[in-house]
Amino acid sequence: MGKLAITGGKPLRKKPFTQWPIATKTEAAALKEVLESTLWGGQPFPGKQAAAFAAKFAALHTAKYGQCVSTGTIAIQAALKAIGIKPGDEVIVPAYTWEGTVGPVLLLNAVPVFVDVDPDTYCLDASLIEKAITPKTKAILPVHLGMRFADMDEILRLASEHNLKVIEDCAHAHGGMWRGKGAGSMGDLGAFSFQTSKLITSGEGGAVITNNLEYMELVQSYINAGRASVSDKFKKRIIGFNYRLGEFQAAVLGAQLKRLPKEGAIRQKNMKHLEKRLQKTPGIGLLKPDPRITRLAPYGYVMKYFSAQLKDIPRAAFVAAMQLEGVHCDGLFYEPVYKSSLFPVDPTDFPALSWNRERPFDLRTAYSCPESEKAAYHEAVWFPHQHFLGPEKDVDDIVDAIHKVLENIEDLRNLDHKAIRNQRLGRADRES
Ligand SMILES: Cc1ncc(COP(=O)(O)O)c(C=O)c1O
Numbered sequence: 001m002g003k004l005a006i007t008g009g010k011p012l013r014k015k016p017f018t019q020w021p022i023a024t025k026t027e028a029a030a031l032k033e034v035l036e037s038t039l040w041g042g043q044p045f046p047g048k049q050a051a052a053f054a055a056k057f058a059a060l061h062t063a064k065y066g067q068c069v070s071t072g073t074i075a076i077q078a079a080l081k082a083i084g085i086k087p088g089d090e091v092i093v094p095a096y097t098w099e100g101t102v103g104p105v106l107l108l109n110a111v112p113v114f115v116d117v118d119p120d121t122y123c124l125d126a127s128l129i130e131k132a133i134t135p136k137t138k139a140i141l142p143v144h145l146g147m148r149f150a151d152m153d154e155i156l157r158l159a160s161e162h163n164l165k166v167i168e169d170c171a172h173a174h175g176g177m178w179r180g181k182g183a184g185s186m187g188d189l190g191a192f193s194f195q196t197s198k199l200i201t202s203g204e205g206g207a208v209i210t211n212n213l214e215y216m217e218l219v220q221s222y223i224n225a226g227r228a229s230v231s232d233k234f235k236k237r238i239i240g241f242n243y244r245l246g247e248f249q250a251a252v253l254g255a256q257l258k259r260l261p262k263e264g265a266i267r268q269k270n271m272k273h274l275e276k277r278l279q280k281t282p283g284i285g286l287l288k289p290d291p292r293i294t295r296l297a298p299y300g301y302v303m304k305y306f307s308a309q310l311k312d313i314p315r316a317a318f319v320a321a322m323q324l325e326g327v328h329c330d331g332l333f334y335e336p337v338y339k340s341s342l343f344p345v346d347p348t349d350f351p352a353l354s355w356n357r358e359r360p361f362d363l364r365t366a367y368s369c370p371e372s373e374k375a376a377y378h379e380a381v382w383f384p385h386q387h388f389l390g391p392e393k394d395v396d397d398i399v400d401a402i403h404k405v406l407e408n409i410e411d412l413r414n415l416d417h418k419a420i421r422n423q424r425l426g427r428a429d430r431e432s
């Protein structure tokens with residue numbers, strides 16, 4: 001029996017961390033209000049709860065207009081429609097992200113062009129964008145991933161120079177600010193997700209924000225079965241679908257939004273404490289701080305595990321050992337999308353991949369993004385944001401667990417354990 005829980009020792013942390021999502025009386029009261037109103041969604045559009053939430057949410061992110069939609073994936077799709085993405089257009093996306101960033105590009109029969117991420121932030125590497133631009137490129141779709149922002153200064157400069165649109169995927173960045181400007185308000189549109197794991201949630205849900213009324217009108221028509229938008233100033237008519245959010249979900253979001261600033265401040269303080277304690281830990285690296293991020297919005301705490309400095313013990317063993325110590329974290333949280341088992345692209349479903357080509361463009365083999373692959377398969381370790389919502393003692397337990405595992409890292413050599421085997425699987429193939 002070793003010292004580590006994974007080899008039969010006592011786990012460092014027995015008490016559960018803060019559970020997510022959090023349900024309070026405010027959510028319950030908001031749900032009751034909708035229930036009794038019998039206005040549960042659909043028409044009139046937008047519903048009272050959805051309209052009130054969207055306005056506050058847009059304002060929090062320094063944008064003029066906001067619209068609730070059914071999911072974050074749809075938020076991206078609606079934003080792509082608003083900027084007029086057409087079949088065959090190319091959209092630049094980061095390789096290291098959730099598949100939901102990329103799927104909407106394909107669904108519009110446009111072509112995603114993968115660009116590697118910056119190892120300092122794990123977000124789209126702006127210095128590699130220019131090389132990926134072709135005459136067909138219409139937009140850049142940066143993701144503010146994990147706890148950092150893509151370099152919006154450089155992305156906006158490039159977009160203006162090459163006449164491209166920018167859609168910010170802000171699924172991880174609720175409440176985040178870059179130089180005092182809200183996530184999603186700097187590009188043409190910003191897309192948010194409210195799926196369960198996100199910083200505010202209604203189980204499922206999404207929102208689009210923008211400063212451009214014409215775009216907002218197109219988003220509203222697209223997600224409301226093609227009906228005229230609320231203001232209908234531009235009188236554009238497009239085919240739309242039902243991607244509305246129901247009023248129960250919007251009511252829950254309204255309640256959660258009230259707590260976001262307080263929760264954000266607690267996470268920020270706790271993560272600072274974590275970094276102070278982790279700074280000199282051999283084998284562990286931290287993402288580079290960026291003073292341009294003026295309000296942190298950490299969907300997860302992301303650090304780096306350097307197995308070469310840790311006797312070549314693979315990340316999967318470290319992460320599994322952490323889990324058995326009672327601290328939840330994940331290594332293979334995302335894969336480079338082009339390699340992911342959740343991305344089995346069949347070119348016959350997406351005809352633009354074959355246009356003007358002898359053979360269809362094979363998105364799965366055309367790319368090699370070394371930084372994304374390193375982050376995904378070897379280096380990145382993701383901790384869920386709710387681990388940072390409790391007292392400082394919770395953070396101390398996380399750090400103590402890291403130190404405990406590292407001090408006994410040799411015990412993990414050649415260890416076979418279900419949790420390690422599970423960590424080697426991509427998220428699509430895991431048991432849980
Ligand atoms: C980076 C990123 N983009 C897009 C999405 C899609 O959001 P949803 O799951 O609400 O469709 C998610 C969330 O899962 C995400 O993490």
